[in-house]
Amino acid sequence: MAKAPTVEDVARAAGVSRQTVSNVLNSPDIVRGPTRERVQRAIVELGYRPHAAARRLRTRRSSTIGVRLDPYAGGISGVVLDRFVHALTERASERGMRVLLYAARTPAEEIDRIGDLVDGGEIDAVVLTGTSHEDTRTTWLQERDVPFVSFGRPWRSDDDGAPAHPWADVDGAAGTRAATKHLLDQAGPRIAFLGWPEGSGTGDDRARGWSEAMSDAGHTGPRWHTEDSVGLARELVGSVLADDPVDGVVCVSDSLAIGAHLAATALGRPGLPVVGFDNTPAAEALGISSVEQLPEQVAAGVLDLLMGPTGNVVLQREAGQDAAYVLVEPRLVVRGAE
Amino acid sequence: MAKAPTVEDVARAAGVSRQTVSNVLNSPDIVRGPTRERVQRAIVELGYRPHAAARRLRTRRSSTIGVRLDPYAGGISGVVLDRFVHALTERASERGMRVLLYAARTPAEEIDRIGDLVDGGEIDAVVLTGTSHEDTRTTWLQERDVPFVSFGRPWRSDDDGAPAHPWADVDGAAGTRAATKHLLDQAGPRIAFLGWPEGSGTGDDRARGWSEAMSDAGHTGPRWHTEDSVGLARELVGSVLADDPVDGVVCVSDSLAIGAHLAATALGRPGLPVVGFDNTPAAEALGISSVEQLPEQVAAGVLDLLMGPTGNVVLQREAGQDAAYVLVEPRLVVRGAE
DNA sequence: TGACGAAGTTTGAACGATCAAATTATGCTG
DNA sequence: CAGCATAATTTGATCGTTCAAACTTCGTCA
Structure with missing residues (x-):
């Protein structure tokens, strides 16, 4: 493999100076048309590729x-x-x-x-x-x-x-707001929120979307909290769902949504609408609705x-x-x- | 923010030459102890950090x-x-x-x-x-x-x-071999393999592990094939499992394992041992065994x-x-x- | 037509490090 | 203590690019 061509080689081939080649590369508009084309042809012919390290050293930019x-x-x-x-x-x-x-x-x-x-x-x-x-x-x-x-x-x-x-x-709140509205529309007025313990910015933001959508619609629903774990969510929902048969659950994450879904299924309510967050492959696999970040x-x-x-x-x-x-x-x- | 110190500045501060500083950095063992320490002290004091671009340009290595x-x-x-x-x-x-x-x-x-x-x-x-x-x-x-x-x-x-x-x-074969042995040991002699369509190197390798373990043990079991999809696996296993109540299923992937698990659950056999591959969060969430790559x-x-x-x-x-x-x-x- | 300004192009220097070769210091041997 | 081999250190050149400034070309207008 021959040595890689430099800007110097291109310049020689095109019959111009180094700097002109550099200009063709970095500010083509200040080079006269015919010259530019000649240089570009030389670049292609020689297969020239600028050496990043040299450029970085000079410009003090690494891109x-x-x-x-x-x-x-x-x-x-x-x-x-x-x-x-x-x-x-x-x-x-x-x-x-x-x-x-x-x-x-x-x-x-x-x-x-x-x-x-x-x-x-x-x-x-x-x-x-x-x-x-x-x-x-x-x-x-x-x-x-x-x-x-x-x-x-x-x-x-x-x-x-x-x-x-x-x-x-x-916008987490916007996501849970949309999810809540959807459940209110499709499932019924009593929609629960299953969230993380309070204090996390992200979690509180998502909770806000639910609570805003609920009060906008003039409805109420319980708010539950647990760490982000399928097992914990399953236990929690399993115990509270028996006493409070809500119409749907908006969850702060897919893990919690899966837990809620499993709990509902175990209690004989496999159709309980649950919405998760993040649209992970796991939610997809189980057919659980989810809010997808983009x-x-x-x-x-x-x-x-x-x-x-x-x-x-x-x-x-x-x-x-x-x-x-x-x-x-x-x-x-x-x-x-x- | 003052200009970043160069090897030159360090050299001056330590009372040595550029090259010695460079040596301290790149081949410390060829520099005499006291000199080395003096240079190192200067490096720390000035907060010197080598400029990657310059090094790359000279050494023609980008690391x-x-x-x-x-x-x-x-x-x-x-x-x-x-x-x-x-x-x-x-x-x-x-x-x-x-x-x-x-x-x-x-x-x-x-x-x-x-x-x-x-x-x-x-x-x-x-x-x-x-x-x-x-x-x-x-x-x-x-x-x-x-x-x-x-x-x-x-x-x-x-x-x-x-x-x-x-x-x-x-080593995919080793993984499915271990999974198969485990199921043979724990569940029973009739272990099925749920794989991808033949022709993929990875898939065939994993199938090999199962078939070797089965013949080593002197047992046999059915081998099913489908594309990598939870839904397809579920359908397939749902239809074949009714006629052939195997003792367990080794799967080429977690997607297929989840499908198989869901099918078994739907058929009233929620405890059917299933092993997936990749140990994805989804398998973890559902409590499905899996072969974990490292x-x-x-x-x-x-x-x-x-x-x-x-x-x-x-x-x-x-x-x-x-x-x-x-x-x-x-x-x-x-x-x-x- | 000659002078002028802008546009286009070239030249020399510099970015900060390491390589290769030259130089100086050190230790060992007789 | 001279002589020599080797270790330690220094010096000059170089990697490939772009910057800054100098220079050349060109068109325009008095």
Whole structure:
């Protein structure tokens, strides 16, 4: 295999200078038509491909986004993140960006990793997943002026005005609201909500959608809480359902929905309408309705926030500038549970 | 934020030359003890971090591995790949390597992408997932001398001797063999196999494990086939189980196992022992036993094949050298189905 | 027609690291 | 203690690209 051609080789072949070749690549519009074509022909003929490292060294841009791959949780979810990363990779590639993974077990370790990658010039920006209250990572990133966007809201602040940093997320409340309306419409007025213990931003947000839809319709229903586990949900629903034969259950997750479904089936009510959240393969397999997040849209939103609507360079946020956000409406997938 | 320190700054601070600093970083053992310590102290004090792009440009190594993220299949699997990529990222990081994602919808597109990344010096090696018979990608990679390892066997060749290229995989036959033995032991002599249509390497391999275990034990059982779908499996098992009340079913996947379990439950045999494959969250949620792949070990194997047992540089394979492989034994996860 | 400004193109330098070769320091032997 | 081999360190060049500034070409208008 011969040595890869450089910009110099292309220049010689096209009878122009290095810089002109570089211009054809990076700002074609400032090169005169005939010259541009000549250079482009030479590029194709020689099979020239720019050397990323050299470009990065000179421009001090890596055109790469860092994403942490969360450790396998063992839970039922994961697909959402999976689809998100995939969509992010695709969309980024369309904008001339790459996605680099890194692994970390703790926030502190994650900060270390990001530091290495940023200082080493390996990444220009970071996409955080799974933000929590008072996230140490976000403050660190802000101090260091590292551009970033989170998949998930900075729950800490009250909803008043500008968020602490740019984020993209799925509108959980809208999802449960749609699910609740659907059940009210199809099943009956008494719809329960099966949620996580209070205090998680995501969980509370989804609970809100249910409670708003219920009071809008002028109905009421019980609200149950448990950890995110099929078994626990099954036990809980099994014991309360006997006394309170509700018309349907909106759940904060597919795990809980599956538990509820199994409990209902065991109690002789296999047809009890249950709606989960995340539309995981497990819910699909069991024919349980679910609210589907659209991580592809979140990914597009993340890139818009990082690079502007059309740019192909990561933007440095101005100091006083308000952080923007993107909120994606999820989609209710209706299935005839069996 | 002040300009990031370079090797030059460290050298000045430590009173040595650039090259010595470089040596401390890359081959510490050739630097005299006191000098080394002085340099290391300066590195820490200045917070020096090597600039990856400069290093890559000079060494012509990116220390990065490319991995294609498969598009979301919509099926029940995916977790295995997920865990694999995660483990690969972690292990790679321990060896000073990074993992870069790329997306592609077709093999041709994938080859294009890899070409860009390799020629651009962005990746040193590729990890392929989901190899098929007569894979166009593998031949292309071999022609171009791009180091690569596949997660999955090159099924094309007969088992004789050296494989066409290095690979790491899970021993499917061993998994179904263990599952079959377990059912023979616990449930009874008549164990069925529910598999995919013949012709897929993975599927046939798993079927082999069952049939070997059955003939070893001197027993027989029916073998059924269907596409990988919960619904189809349910129908199929529902219709054949009535006539042939087997003692248990070993399945080629969790989807099929779930279908079989649902069918058995519907026929009034909720306790029929069923074993799936992949140990997906869905199987876990339903309390179905499953053979768990150990993608973490596969990831370790992949890196060993790429970089040798301890190295931290991707090795170029010699022309005549036999391709090596790693076969990981999966683990049977027994659950009391309910 | 000549001068001027803008557009197009070229030239030299720089990004930050490592390689290869040259130089200096160290330890050992007779 | 000289002589020599080897270890330790330094120096100059280089990887391939883009930036900044200098230079050339071209069209336009006085």
